[in-house]
Amino acid sequence: MRAKDTLKQAGKRKQLVKVLIDKGIKDKKVLEAINSIPRHLFMDSSFEDHAYQDKAFPIGADQTISQPYTVAFQSELMEVKSGDKVLEIGTGSGYQTAVLCELGTKVYSIERQKELFKKAKLFLPKIGYRPKQLIFGDGYKGLAEFAPYKAIIVTAGAPYVPKPLLSQLAIGGRLVIPVGENAQIMTLFIRKSETQFEKHEFGEFRFVPLLEDKN
Numbered sequence: 616m617r618a619k620d621t622l623k624q625a626g627k628r629k630q631l632v633k634v635l636i637d638k639g640i641k642d643k644k645v646l647e648a649i650n651s652i653p654r655h656l657f658m659d660s661s662f663e664d665h666a667y668q669d670k671a672f673p674i675g676a677d678q679t680i681s682q683p684y685t686v687a688f689q690s691e692l693m694e695v696k697s698g699d700k701v702l703e704i705g706t707g708s709g710y711q712t713a714v715l716c717e718l719g720t721k722v723y724s725i726e727r728q729k730e731l732f733k734k735a736k737l738f739l740p741k742i743g744y745r746p747k748q749l750i751f752g753d754g755y756k757g758l759a760e761f762a763p764y765k766a767i768i769v770t771a772g773a774p775y776v777p778k779p780l781l782s783q784l785a786i787g788g789r790l791v792i793p794v795g796e797n798a799q800i801m802t803l804f805i806r807k808s809e810t811q812f813e814k815h816e817f818g819e820f821r822f823v824p825l826l827e828d829k830n
């Protein structure tokens with residue numbers, strides 16, 4: 616069950632999906648997910664009119680809801696199927712979490728900003744999304760308790776690749792992580808064996824930083 620939605624919003628969302636197809640997104644399930652999630656509800660009401668533009672917007676606590684193209688690009692790289700266990704670092708508004716729920720995955724998601732964590736925890740079930748767990752904590756550590764994951768997505772710019780995220784991947788699992796300080800290179804690691812990882816690099820993206828608690 617999704618939240619109430621107007622025809623106008625649904626129409627704008629269809630347009631957004633067309634934009635994403637034009638930009639090269641191919642995965643039908645990802646496009647369908649974006650077509651069915653009321654992105655305007657994940658944003659401050661003052662931005663509601665812009666919710667279906669392919670842009671990032673502020674969500675409070677100095678953070679942003681990612682650009683739809685970025686969400687689609689990362690989701691496509693994860694190559695998940697229904698029932699897969701996945702980990703997200705950076706719950707933020709919960710929009711990417713909702714996409715992963717729409718894809719039928721069992722989602723664990725970590726957020727380090729208390730305010731955003733609380734908001735997502737209340738809001739997602741309200742509009743029918745039930746991630747397995749939303750956790751308030753530090754994504755650099757991953758979430759060993761529920762590992763291994765078929766896919767891990769990092770939705771903030773990581774200055775380096777945190778080791779725990781690689782070690783919490785299942786064999787054959789995929790880590791999608793933007794790596795870099797000012798701008799980030801979208802990077803995919805595929806775990807080939809206990810010790811071997813294949814690395815692929817994609818284009819440049821811009822994310823808010825993955826923050827490290829140095830204490």
Ligand code: SAH
Nearest residue numbers: 680705707708711726727753754770825826
């Ligand atoms: N997936 C989100 C993107 C939010 S922006 C969305 O669709 O809205 C990135 C998020 O990562 C922010 O909410 C930020 O607080 C969070 N973040 C930054 N560093 C983190 C860390 N070390 N652990 C967990 N979350 C982190």
